[in-house]
Amino acid sequence: MYNYKKxxxxxxxxxLTIMMIxxxxxxxxxxxxxxxxxxxxxxxxQKKLTGPLYSLNQKFINEMSSWAQINIKTAQLANICKxxxxxxxxxxxxxxxxxxxSFFEIRTYQRSVSNIAMQKxxxxxxxxxxxxxxxxxxxxxxxxxxxxxCLNEKIPELNYFIYQFKYLEDEISFKQxxxxxxxxxxxxxxIKNLDNILKSCELEPIxxxxxx
Numbered sequence: 001m002y003n004y005k006k007x008x009x010x011x012x013x014x015x016l017t018i019m020m021i022x023x024x025x026x027x028x029x030x031x032x033x034x035x036x037x038x039x040x041x042x043x044x045x046q047k048k049l050t051g052p053l054y055s056l057n058q059k060f061i062n063e064m065s066s067w068a069q070i071n072i073k074t075a076q077l078a079n080i081c082k083x084x085x086x087x088x089x090x091x092x093x094x095x096x097x098x099x100x101x102s103f104f105e106i107r108t109y110q111r112s113v114s115n116i117a118m119q120k121x122x123x124x125x126x127x128x129x130x131x132x133x134x135x136x137x138x139x140x141x142x143x144x145x146x147x148x149x150c151l152n153e154k155i156p157e158l159n160y161f162i163y164q165f166k167y168l169e170d171e172i173s174f175k176q177x178x179x180x181x182x183x184x185x186x187x188x189x190x191i192k193n194l195d196n197i198l199k200s201c202e203l204e205p206i207x208x209x210x211x212x
Contacts, residue, residue, distance in 0.1 A: 033072050033092070036081040037061050040088045052140035057089040059133055063126050070119050076103040085192050093137065094188045096130045098181055131178060135165040138187075141194070150201035157187040 037060055044054050072080065076099075080091045095103055106119045138158055145151040152159040160183060178184065190197065 032077055033080070034061065034064055034067075036077070036088050037064070037092075051144065052137055053087055053089060055140060056093065056133070056137050057087075059136075060089055060092055063129065067119075067122060070123055071105050073103050073105055086188070090188070090191065093130070093134060094184075096127070097134060097178055097184050101127060131165070134178075135162065138162055141191075145198055145201045147201050151197065154197045154201065155187060155190045157183045157190070161187070 037057060041054075041057050041061065044050075044057065076095060080095060081088050083091050085091075086094065101123060104123060106116060106123070138161060141158065142148045142151060142162070
């Protein structure tokens with residue numbers, strides 16, 4: 001029986017190679033982040049991992065696949081893709097929320113007003129989607145825990161942002177919703193230790209509980 005998962009992995013690598021070889025220099029700026037996310041996608045496939053991280057990775061790949069001349073600044077790109085504390089997708093989300101558009105730059109050899117405007121429009125369009133991507137990711141993290149209440153106790157910022165999104169979405173703008181950089185920093189700081197937090201939130205089997 002043919003292994004379709006291996007075929008998918010080969011297709012991902014092939015598509016990345018083709019992009020790097022055949023994309024003209026003037027259109028190659030958006031490729032670096034796609035190569036980074038594509039490599040992460042391949043690793044997730046190899047490890048047979050799905051869930052919040054895979055979903056986040058796919059959303060960013062789908063959104064950024066149309067980018068041609070939007071470039072992430074060199075220092076930030078290295079931090080996003082080679083940071084041992086976060087996966088590239090989570091780190092990219094963190095950069096969006098904390099730094100906004102400041103870590104991007106638009107480069108083009110064709111300095112036409114319409115071309116630059118189109119690239120800015122693509123970037124602005126993704127920025128408008130980031131809050132929804134963020135809250136979807138938070139909700140999926142809650143779904144990983146045996147006891148969501150335990151996870152909320154360990155990461156109170158998680159419940160804070162989900163509550164804001166669910167109940168105050170119509171009353172305040174997304175810009176206001178995400179202006180609390182301190183809480184955003186805290187939530188990502190705790191996400192680094194998510195595996196241990198989830199383990200501590202595992203429900204004890206009834207057979208192991210003492211009956212008084």
